[in-house]
Amino acid sequence: MNTVNLLGGMSPEQFLAEYWHKKPLLIRGALKDVGPHVDFAELSRLAQLEDAESRLIEYKKGKWHLERGPFRASRFRKLAETDWTLLVQGVNHHLPHIDEILWRFNFIPYARLDDLMISYAPPGGTVGPHFDAYDVFLLQVGGKKRWQISSQRDDDFIEDAPIRVLKDFRMEQEFVLEHGDMLYLPPHCAHYGVALEPGMTYSIGFRAPPAQELATQFLVYLQDRICLDGVYADPDLKLQAEPARIGDEMIEQVAGLLSQIRWDKDTVCDFLGHYLTEPKAHVFYGAPEDELDEDAFAAQAVERGLELDRKSQILFCDACVYCNGEKMEAAEEDLAAWRRFGNLRRLPAGDYSDEMLSVLYDGYLAGYWRLSGDVAN
Numbered sequence: 001m002n003t004v005n006l007l008g009g010m011s012p013e014q015f016l017a018e019y020w021h022k023k024p025l026l027i028r029g030a031l032k033d034v035g036p037h038v039d040f041a042e043l044s045r046l047a048q049l050e051d052a053e054s055r056l057i058e059y060k061k062g063k064w065h066l067e068r069g070p071f072r073a074s075r076f077r078k079l080a081e082t083d084w085t086l087l088v089q090g091v092n093h094h095l096p097h098i099d100e101i102l103w104r105f106n107f108i109p110y111a112r113l114d115d116l117m118i119s120y121a122p123p124g125g126t127v128g129p130h131f132d133a134y135d136v137f138l139l140q141v142g143g144k145k146r147w148q149i150s151s152q153r154d155d156d157f158i159e160d161a162p163i164r165v166l167k168d169f170r171m172e173q174e175f176v177l178e179h180g181d182m183l184y185l186p187p188h189c190a191h192y193g194v195a196l197e198p199g200m201t202y203s204i205g206f207r208a209p210p211a212q213e214l215a216t217q218f219l220v221y222l223q224d225r226i227c228l229d230g231v232y233a234d235p236d237l238k239l240q241a242e243p244a245r246i247g248d249e250m251i252e253q254v255a256g257l258l259s260q261i262r263w264d265k266d267t268v269c270d271f272l273g274h275y276l277t278e279p280k281a282h283v284f285y286g287a288p289e290d291e292l293d294e295d296a297f298a299a300q301a302v303e304r305g306l307e308l309d310r311k312s313q314i315l316f317c318d319a320c321v322y323c324n325g326e327k328m329e330a331a332e333e334d335l336a337a338w339r340r341f342g343n344l345r346r347l348p349a350g351d352y353s354d355e356m357l358s359v360l361y362d363g364y365l366a367g368y369w370r371l372s373g374d375v376a377n
Helices: 012-018 040-046 096-105 211-223 248-258 265-277 294-304 332-344 354-366
Strands: 025-027 054-060 063-068 084-088 113-121 136-141 145-150 173-177 182-185 190-195 199-206 306-308 314-317 320-323 369-371
Touching: 040 084, 040 113, 096 113, 096 199, 145 182, 173 182, 211 265, 265 314, 265 320, 294 354, 294 369, 314 332, 320 332, 332 354, 354 369
Parallel strands: none
Antiparallel strands: 025 182, 054 063, 054 084, 084 113, 113 199, 136 182, 136 199, 145 173, 145 190, 306 369, 314 320
């Protein structure tokens, strides 16, 4: 299925120019063939896994309740018939047909694409009216769901609620989504979804790190890479009338030492490569069960090609290539192949340099990718 169909006949260029980050868009019949539905039985199975992020949100007796997984199977037998929602993040990491859906949104740079979350709700199930700080596509799979949206900008949330629910939501537009319908929402578009029938919402979300997080992580990145010359010294120290005062001379000297910290575009590029490909804390990779030696792997890679693991991400910037928080050793003559691997998420059969095959072998042993045709872990 091509992107034009996914966007209801609109080209990606038109969507980006007129809607992305700007205004909502309802797309009827955007994607009906989603493969096996991730229904409540399947979603509740995933919510029991240690390597899946899951939440259960209930609205009981006028109050919101939040629980975080992993859950026991017995927890789901205690649920009421209405007014709850089960959400599981990163379902694309666990199910290949869901991973395939996520990468259909490749008209958005992979550096922005986050994951595909699935929520299940019986009638009345909702997480309340709220804002998201990021762009999102909401695909209805099975059942019906009513969505109300608003352009309001106030952010007065219910106090003491475990989730961020708007206290005063003022609906401006309303849509009922059926199977295959999709709603795109830009950041900070208030929305309120309520299940009318049992069904699933597939949420394709995008990364939008707050400035504070970027600054914090950049400083963490710098602390491992900076090496400043000099040491604090005060051979001309004078007697101070107030010994508890931090003197101006000390402040000026320390300011001078810190002024040695520098960064440029290349520094930011390297930071983003590490930061944007870094796996989340609960993600781990499985080594191949019957691992090949390096020579056998090289022969198979040339003949069959490779496929990225569903949890892996390759991004590149200028002459640098990054995968899963690591900078790859990529020679200039291999850059085109590495970029193809990142863009297509697979590396076709072909001749590759010994240097690249050596790096590919290390990634194969780590579980970052596998030989094409091998069964994923």
